[in-house]
Amino acid sequence: MNVLSIEGLTVEFNTAEGKIRAVDDVSFVVPENRTVALVGESGSGKTVISQTIMGLLPEAASIASGKVLLSDPTGAEPPVDIAALERKGPKMRHLRGNRVAIIFQEPMTSLSPLHTIGDQIGEAALLHRNVSGSEARELTKEMLRLVRFPDPQRALDTYPFELSGGLRQRAMIAMAMICHPSLLIADEPTTALDVTIQAEILKLIREVQAELRMSVLMITHDFGVVANMADEIAVIYHGRIMEKGTAKQLFNDPKHDYLKALLNAVPSFHMDKDERLVPIRPITLKSEDLTSNRPHCEVAPGEPLVEMRDVTKTFTLRKGSLLGGQAKTMTALDKINLTIRRGECLGLVGESGSGKTTAAKTILRALDLNGGEVLYNRGKGLEDIANLKGADLMDYRRRVQLIFQDPFSSLNPRMTINDTLMEPLEVHGIGTPQERAERARNLMDLVGLDPRFLRRYPHSFSGGQRQRIGIARALALNPEFILCDEPTSALDVSVQAQILNLLQDLKRDLNLTYLFVSHNLAVVDYVAERIAVMCRGRLVELGETRTVTGNPLHPYTKALLSAVPEPDLSAPLDFAALDANQASEPQLWPEPFRLTDEMEPTLVELEPDHFVCAPGLKNTGALEGTAA
Amino acid sequence: MLYYIVRRILMMVPTLLVISFLTFFIIELPTGDYISNQIAALKSSGESSSVAKLEFLRKEFSLDRPFFERYLVWVGLWPGPHGFDGLIQGNWGWSFEYDKPVEQVIGPTLPLTVVLNFATILFVYVVSFPIGIFSATRQYSWGDYGFTFLGYFGLATPNFLLALILLYFFNRWFGLSVGGLMAPEYIDQPWSFNKAMSVMAHLIVPTIVIGTSGTAAMIRRLRANLLDELHRQYVTTGRAKGLKEGRLLVKYPLRMAINPFIADIGNLIPSLVSGSVIVSVVMSLPTVGPVLVSALQSQDQFLSGFILLFVAILTLIGMLISDLLLAVLDPRIRLGGRASS
Numbered sequence: 001m002n003v004l005s006i007e008g009l010t011v012e013f014n015t016a017e018g019k020i021r022a023v024d025d026v027s028f029v030v031p032e033n034r035t036v037a038l039v040g041e042s043g044s045g046k047t048v049i050s051q052t053i054m055g056l057l058p059e060a061a062s063i064a065s066g067k068v069l070l071s072d073p074t075g076a077e078p079p080v081d082i083a084a085l086e087r088k089g090p091k092m093r094h095l096r097g098n099r100v101a102i103i104f105q106e107p108m109t110s111l112s113p114l115h116t117i118g119d120q121i122g123e124a125a126l127l128h129r130n131v132s133g134s135e136a137r138e139l140t141k142e143m144l145r146l147v148r149f150p151d152p153q154r155a156l157d158t159y160p161f162e163l164s165g166g167l168r169q170r171a172m173i174a175m176a177m178i179c180h181p182s183l184l185i186a187d188e189p190t191t192a193l194d195v196t197i198q199a200e201i202l203k204l205i206r207e208v209q210a211e212l213r214m215s216v217l218m219i220t221h222d223f224g225v226v227a228n229m230a231d232e233i234a235v236i237y238h239g240r241i242m243e244k245g246t247a248k249q250l251f252n253d254p255k256h257d258y259l260k261a262l263l264n265a266v267p268s269f270h271m272d273k274d275e276r277l278v279p280i281r282p283i284t285l286k287s288e289d290l291t292s293n294r295p296h297c298e299v300a301p302g303e304p305l306v307e308m309r310d311v312t313k314t315f316t317l318r319k320g321s322l323l324g325g326q327a328k329t330m331t332a333l334d335k336i337n338l339t340i341r342r343g344e345c346l347g348l349v350g351e352s353g354s355g356k357t358t359a360a361k362t363i364l365r366a367l368d369l370n371g372g373e374v375l376y377n378r379g380k381g382l383e384d385i386a387n388l389k390g391a392d393l394m395d396y397r398r399r400v401q402l403i404f405q406d407p408f409s410s411l412n413p414r415m416t417i418n419d420t421l422m423e424p425l426e427v428h429g430i431g432t433p434q435e436r437a438e439r440a441r442n443l444m445d446l447v448g449l450d451p452r453f454l455r456r457y458p459h460s461f462s463g464g465q466r467q468r469i470g471i472a473r474a475l476a477l478n479p480e481f482i483l484c485d486e487p488t489s490a491l492d493v494s495v496q497a498q499i500l501n502l503l504q505d506l507k508r509d510l511n512l513t514y515l516f517v518s519h520n521l522a523v524v525d526y527v528a529e530r531i532a533v534m535c536r537g538r539l540v541e542l543g544e545t546r547t548v549t550g551n552p553l554h555p556y557t558k559a560l561l562s563a564v565p566e567p568d569l570s571a572p573l574d575f576a577a578l579d580a581n582q583a584s585e586p587q588l589w590p591e592p593f594r595l596t597d598e599m600e601p602t603l604v605e606l607e608p609d610h611f612v613c614a615p616g617l618k619n620t621g622a623l624e625g626t627a628a
Numbered sequence: 629m630l631y632y633i634v635r636r637i638l639m640m641v642p643t644l645l646v647i648s649f650l651t652f653f654i655i656e657l658p659t660g661d662y663i664s665n666q667i668a669a670l671k672s673s674g675e676s677s678s679v680a681k682l683e684f685l686r687k688e689f690s691l692d693r694p695f696f697e698r699y700l701v702w703v704g705l706w707p708g709p710h711g712f713d714g715l716i717q718g719n720w721g722w723s724f725e726y727d728k729p730v731e732q733v734i735g736p737t738l739p740l741t742v743v744l745n746f747a748t749i750l751f752v753y754v755v756s757f758p759i760g761i762f763s764a765t766r767q768y769s770w771g772d773y774g775f776t777f778l779g780y781f782g783l784a785t786p787n788f789l790l791a792l793i794l795l796y797f798f799n800r801w802f803g804l805s806v807g808g809l810m811a812p813e814y815i816d817q818p819w820s821f822n823k824a825m826s827v828m829a830h831l832i833v834p835t836i837v838i839g840t841s842g843t844a845a846m847i848r849r850l851r852a853n854l855l856d857e858l859h860r861q862y863v864t865t866g867r868a869k870g871l872k873e874g875r876l877l878v879k880y881p882l883r884m885a886i887n888p889f890i891a892d893i894g895n896l897i898p899s900l901v902s903g904s905v906i907v908s909v910v911m912s913l914p915t916v917g918p919v920l921v922s923a924l925q926s927q928d929q930f931l932s933g934f935i936l937l938f939v940a941i942l943t944l945i946g947m948l949i950s951d952l953l954l955a956v957l958d959p960r961i962r963l964g965g966r967a968s969s
């Protein structure tokens with residue numbers, strides 16, 4: 001029996017420029033107790049479909065034609081056509097949260113910060129299940145137990161800001177499940193989460209689904225998630241369904257060119273080292289103008305360019321006030337030793353809060369250190385960047401540049417692209433105005449954008465184009481070392497492939513050195529020659545990319561790797577092996593990896609060029625090194 | 629929570645000390661003082677008989693001492709000619725202009741000032757809230773445009789003009805006596821029910837006049853704040869649960885949007901006092917505003933110093949109230965420590 005069947009749905013938006021068709025003649029079904037994945041890039045109309053089902057379409061949108069039939073598998077209520085219901089009417093309200101429920105991408109913002117979890121979850125029960133306040137509280141507790149909250153009783157009275165992202169998403173799931181809906185819409189439920197937590201949430205959705213015999217409509221752009229969750233798949237592009245079928249059919253024998261292209265754009269661990277991703281919209285770049293007159297880098301390839309020695313950084317969480325109160329500190333970096341060699345791409349991997357961005361900031365000298373030093377080789381041997389002043393510091397700033405994570409907030413909306421690209425040149429006083437303008441045009445060519453776009457403002461560009469502008473800005477000063485702080489985590493897979501290829505081409509053509517910070521192991525595996533894994537401010541494993549991903553030695557790296565969903569049906573996630581929160585708790589690591597707060601995180605060379613943080617092996621004769 | 633309240637109140641003591649010092653410092657900035665100005669005036673007119681009395685007064689109020697000592701004597705932390713006798717001991721000082729203790733000069737006006745301020749704040753909140761919510765939820769509707777227009781109108785109209793117009797009509801329609809805070813026959817009469825009613829009736833016009841601009845500004849801000857919140861994800865979450873629009877609005881976005889308004893209570897008070905001076909003069913309201921202006925002009929330093937300090941205390945109390953309300957309403961403030969520990 002089909003819980004949801006959409007027939008010929010067309011949704012239009014009334015805009016100032018006329019009607020825009022966001023969803024065009026879409027038909028698919030969600031059978032009982034099955035998971036259907038709706039896959040597409042951003043802007044493809046997948047969220048509009050979820051809004052239609054929930055009756056949450058914005059005012060400007062209207063359903064031009066089609067049916068959205070919701071059936072009750074228990075047969076207690078007759079099927080209803082949601083498309084025909086008044087969106088704000090009582091009939092639609094009766095369905096929402098009761099028979100269809102939704103969980104959103106961003107667990108940080110989808111819960112009200114001013115109300116307790118118990119209040120917000122129980123509200124749905126109060127609305128639909130005809131229960132008293134205390135019964136609702138009991139039900140909520142039951143739901144929190146079902147979504148594996150550690151202490152359901154206590155959790156009832158906690159506020160969202162007291163919970164981690166993973167727990168908030170669990171609370172969202174509990175809220176969606178409390179009325180036992182027959183259909184759950186999961187709108188990118190794990191995109192904002194770390195891989196280990198993503199795996200836990202996916203596992204949870206599966207378990208809850210099995211327990212309540214519910215259907216799931218999974219909206220996502222991540223083929224790794226699709227491969228692990230979906231029974232059936234519908235691929236959507238520009239509001240139209242391109243291809244649909246069972247997961248097996250689509251993964252083993254994709255028919256439509258768009259789906260083939262999408263699958264080719266996803267990096268996976270099985271790729272050969274020299275295999276390239278194929279972006280859906282490839283870009284051509286012209287780098288001749290820039291490669292010809294680049295300043296020569298005096299450091300020989302393979303020599304250390306940046307070296308972090310015992311770098312320690314602590315943050316003060318709460319200051320002691322005038323009238324008492326203890327100052328609280330948190331160690332963001334604990335004696336990090338790391339060398340970045342000229343010409344390589346070093347991947348820095350870890351969950352959020354592991355200190356990887358802090359590490360990148362210390363290299364930029366954007367933060368003052370509490371201990372240790374960061375050394376940089378400007379051709380005159382390694383020197384401590386903390387001692388740089390005046391012209392030397394400006395020279396250092398020219399050599400080291402940053403590419404930001406969020407292409408939307410990292411460009412000033414009030415500056416044209418031309419101004420954005422020329423600003424670094426003006427700051428450093430390079431060239432005449434004519435030369436700067438020439439340089440800006442060359443930079444646009446370099447990242448494959450039309451130089452005629454220079455007069456536009458950032459808002460007229462897509463996310464991928466903005467990120468290319470951000471890359472062009474970072475290249476304006478002819479740097480030799482670039483810090484990439486999660487440059488693709490805000491982008492679609494198709495655009496991600498484009499950006500990753502661009503970064504690789506630039507590295508080759510301009511002899512750049514990268515520190516590539518990311519939480520996505522597959523991406524790092526694709527771009528990096530060596531990988532450094534961080535956890536709770538410590539470096540836990542370091543080695544050649546293929547050595548680390550193929551033969552991880554540290555329990556944390558193992559957990560991280562096993563949690564990455566692969567876009568491949570033959571390599572499903574091992575949900576049974578997932579151990580909640582154990583892997584990122586240094587005290588709980590097995591010997592010899594166990595690490596307490598007082599212990600120094602010593603790196604031990606267990607294999608040639610493969611370092612692991614194992615304090616227990618420090619004195620047992622294993623090769624000891626400083627991760628050179 | 630109790631610890632928080634106690635700590636918050638204790639924090640007011642050093643703040644008050646700093647404010648009192650600054651107040652005193654600023655008042656003493658112009659050269660000379662009330663008495664030395666008087667002496668100079670008398671000397672230039674050749675009259676020197678009362679100079680001796682004024683010299684005596686200078687000594688009496690320790691105006692002949694150095695600056696820091698004068699300040700400490702005023703506050704009551706340093707012995708003056710009559711031992712410790714300053715603000716802390718309850719002596720509000722002497723008004724030279726009125727030749728009376730400050731207490732007697734502004735004593736009767738203080739409660740009325742507080743009442744007027746309180747009524748105005750109440751008016752601002754009671755009027756701006758429903759209108760702000762209406763404008764935000766029906767953005768770009770005729771109602772929204774209408775209130776926006778009225779709001780700008782209210783901001784742009786000079787207060788004294790509005791005061792005169794309203795006084796005229798209230799007098800024509802309801803026979804309300806022009807000016808003052810009560811009908812003339814109740815002045816200097818003991819408090820009675822009728823007198824209280826008369827005060828209430830006379831409060832209406834000044835409250836509206838002083839409150840209009842504040843109301844207009846607050847409508848605009850509530851509208852902007854609420855519009856920001858209405859598009860947040862948690863509102864969609866609430867709607868997806870099947871909540872009715874009205875309950876949804878009150879429970880989630882409105883709760884978030886009112887934070888800045890509660891935080892504003894403390895800031896409203898000084899602007900109301902200083903902003904109402906012209907209105908008080910035009911409507912001859914017995915509030916401290918006009919007294920403050922004349923005291924500043926004539927360098928009647930103890931009087932003006934005390935009024936400024938009084939307004940500062942009102943502000944501090946307002947801020948205390950808003951901080952406590954915020955802690956009650958916003959768990960992030962109340963439990964901020966718990967989350968990070």
